[in-house]
Amino acid sequence: MIKTKKTTIQDLANYANVSIGTVDRVIHNRGKVSPAKQKKVEEAIKNLNFNPNLLARTLALGKHFVVCSLFPRASDPNSYWSLPKRGVEEAVGSYRDFGLVCHSMEYSLFDESSFIESAEAIIEMNPDGVVLAPLFEKESRSFIKKLDDKKIPYVFVDAIIPNQRNLSYIGPDLKGSGHVAGRLMSSILNNSDNILILNFVKGLENSHINMIEKGFREFFKASKEMGDVKINSVTIPSIEEADITRELTKYYIKNSDIQGVFVTNSRAHIIAKYHAQHELPIKLIGFDMLQANILEMKKGNIDFLISQRPISQGTMAIKTLFDFFVQKKSPTKIQHVPLDIIIKENIDYYIKFQESVANDKDATP
Structure with missing residues (x-):
């Protein structure tokens, strides 16, 4: 089958005996064009059966x-x-x-x-x-x-x-993701349990993580059933495992009554390994399907992951x-991505889903 050559904006300009800029203004209905030139370009579009697809709009104008x-x-x-x-x-x-x-x-x-x-x-x-x-x-x-x-x-x-x-x-809806984490945590704790929020960031006031924490706290403040929950937060200015482990040990020595931990970024796997090594039966919620998080969830050391795609x-x-x-x-103006709730029982489905999406993109010509 012989493929016919696509009509370009240059072809239209040659046919109508006008500049490429004039053709572009007619196609996109912007700028001033005389009625005579407008008619010529419209006739060229019709007679040459021009389809102003994306490739013609960019490459034909030489635009990068x-x-x-x-x-x-x-x-x-x-x-x-x-x-x-x-x-x-x-x-x-x-x-x-x-x-x-x-x-x-x-x-x-x-x-x-x-x-x-x-x-x-x-x-x-x-x-x-x-x-x-x-x-x-x-x-x-x-x-x-x-x-x-x-x-x-x-x-x-x-x-x-x-x-x-x-x-x-x-x-994600940042405050909304905090609400989601709060609801999930309330489903696995009692109303008198103590919760620790862990932030790994330099300067909480200078970070979007502050919004996530606010959403989490707002959920419990509004919840009549979980009104007695005590929530403390610790901000560690590092994402290095050694630093996190050291600071967490200091905190747990003084606060041994923590029943739930919410990690406001993707480093839940570090906390999960710490809890497992020290045999601490603490519920844990974090973000995102990183390989390290997936591994700890399959081991039963992470209760929920919230995926932000x-x-x-x-x-x-x-x-x-x-x-x-x-x-x-x-x-x-706002395009919120869905928040996927990942648990041990459905994590394989999400892994296969991600792989299928990636394969579809690879196959796209």
Whole structure:
């Protein structure tokens, strides 16, 4: 079967004897075009049977789109922040033929200066768009102002700073995820039990994790059945297992009456191993289907995992920017991802589901 050559915008311009810019203005209904030229372009579209698909809109105009992502540095290939990055890479791969490229920038979760350095590098690149995880609020606000000044669109993932000009936020309902964790914890504890919230972050007031903790506490405050529960929190400015183990030991020596622990990030596996090693029958809830979390859940050391679909967050962010660039779509300001409740009995289903999604993407031409 012989494939016919697709009509391009250049073909339309040649047929109508007008510029490519005039054709683009007619197709997208923007800018001033004389009635005579408008008619010529419309006739060309009709006579050449032109279908203004995405490829024609980008490649025929010779347009390329440069996007920068700015995420925390993944501590290892299987850690949480490798997943949104993977989603970005998968989406960029799908759109590469349409002129989209992405530069991945990173920063340390415990070093604000690394965020500033990477943010400055992005400003120097002057990209068409940015995907940002704004975990350092003060530094993110400064970066966002520069993006706004340069009229560079940006999308938040995983965390949100309210009242900004971001195209969209893609991620969990932060306070809502805390509510979900609270409800799950209430289902496995008594109303007089003691709960520990563990945060691994530098500066809780400078973090989206604060919103998650607020949601968790709000659930118990509003719950009549669990009104006597005592909730304490500990913030450890590290994600290193040795540091966490040391601080947890100090806390448990002074507080031996903890019945439940809520870990507000993806490091529940570290706490699970500690509890197992010390034979502590403490209920445990955390976030995300990392390999280490999956292993500890299968051993029975984690009761619930709340999955925030981090790969989808990255994929959706790139799609949002691409649709904005090419199709001129104004995205929904808030795009919440579903929160999946993972237990030992359904974890294999979710693992197979993730694998099937990945295989479908690999098979997409």
